[in-house]
Amino acid sequence: MKNLYVTFITFSLLASVGCNQKERSNSIEIKESKEAIKQVNVNSTTISKPIDSTENKPVIRYATAQSGLNYREKPYGKVLGKFFLNEAIEVVEYTNKYYEIADDDQIYEGTWLGIKKQKDTVYVVDAFVSDSPVYSDRKVYYVTSIDPYGKDENYKDNVNISEAPNYNSNFYSALDEEKTYSKKYFEWDKAYRDNFLKAGGITKYDQLHVTKITTGQVASYPIKDLKLIANVNVYASGSGEYNVYDFETCLELPENTNTDFDFATLAIDNPFETATDFKYLKWYPYEETESLRHLYTKRFPYLKSEFSNEPKTKLFYTSYNNYTIYSLDHVNKYNLLTRYVIVVKENGEITNSFIEQEGESTGLIPLNTDYLESSSQFAMKLFKNEPPLIYGLSSESFGCPKLYYLESNYPNIILSCDNRH
Known part of the structure; x- marks a missing residue:
């Protein structure tokens, strides 16, 4: 069902990192702070600004506590219920009431927010409220076919894992940017392979698991048995001289692959369901x-x-x-x-x-x-x-x-x- 990827590309031409924080009621202690304190949990888990009462449009934020965000009748008050993970909530009040949360070995500090709940206002701690939804850090890839030599024959099934390493890792800054390549499709050398897999957190025990979602068929291939391929990206310059940033880094599936797989992931054990109920x-x-x-x-x-x-x-x-x-x-x-x-x-x-x-x-x-x-x-x-x-x-x-x-x-x-x- 490789039309998945084709469909995605077609619509794209036409047309963030998971944060698994949770509010654990059995380990969190909320204390009232007597003076203004600096927020410590910045990144994606704080709102961007106090609420401007002159705004005409609703101020929408998202609950980011994995197990649900407790809301209360008033700051430090009785818990009335929970907002779901990533539930869109309307902020209607930015209070001057501060809190300190002790969650195991981490301390969160900030202010209470007033949230619209039907006709009422309820209150949540802003450490678990974000400007945008949070997403899983699990990496799921497409399986695609590549015609490496542009001859409409000998298509090779590949999984583009270019996004496996963190782009802030030392791996990318240490690349030889001066080196050029004339081929559009080739196997990376051992040094590049070792550095790439290490930067991506991929071990010798990991396997590439691929699934055909319409049938639930799953195949698993040890990473050590697969070639790590360089495939020139379609947006690269056509001059014939390419640098490392012009290439996608892919795992090439064995030649005898005869099933149109859809999605792939890297793990030691297969996480895919075989009874997909597609x-x-x-x-x-x-x-x-x-x-x-x-x-x-x-x-x-x-x-x-x-x-x-x-x-x-x-x-x-x-x-x-x-x-x-x-x-x-x-x-x-x-x-x-x-x-x-x-x-x-x-x-x-x-x-x-x-x-x-x-x-x-x-x-x-x-x-x-x-x-x-x-x-x-x-x-x-x-x-x-x-x-x-x-x-x-x-x-x-x-x-x-x-x-x-x-x-x-x-x-x-x-x-x-x-x-x-």
């Missing part, structure tokens, strides 16, 4: 109901009157096993589409929600309402002992597509696609 998704128009309006305003209280703002708003649903997935597609005054997705189980429980917004580098893929065979959207169980995922809601011209879990207890995944330009 399903293409077809979406159906859905009439607004009071119960669905309640679900949406419960999860996205700032939506207000978007439901009845036709023709700017369209509501769709699809199903996967015991999940119903709703999508509220809304076009704002700037003619940009925002997609609000809610996942609901048969018992009415909301198990996840997320937002996709059209922008300079993000395009929302139209929901498939026709034939299943033409659908670019599907759901499946990709990993063992984990909830199902949905794929194909958006495309990225400067980034990589996302896999969304249908349950909120796992951070969503940004595919490692090496989408360089």
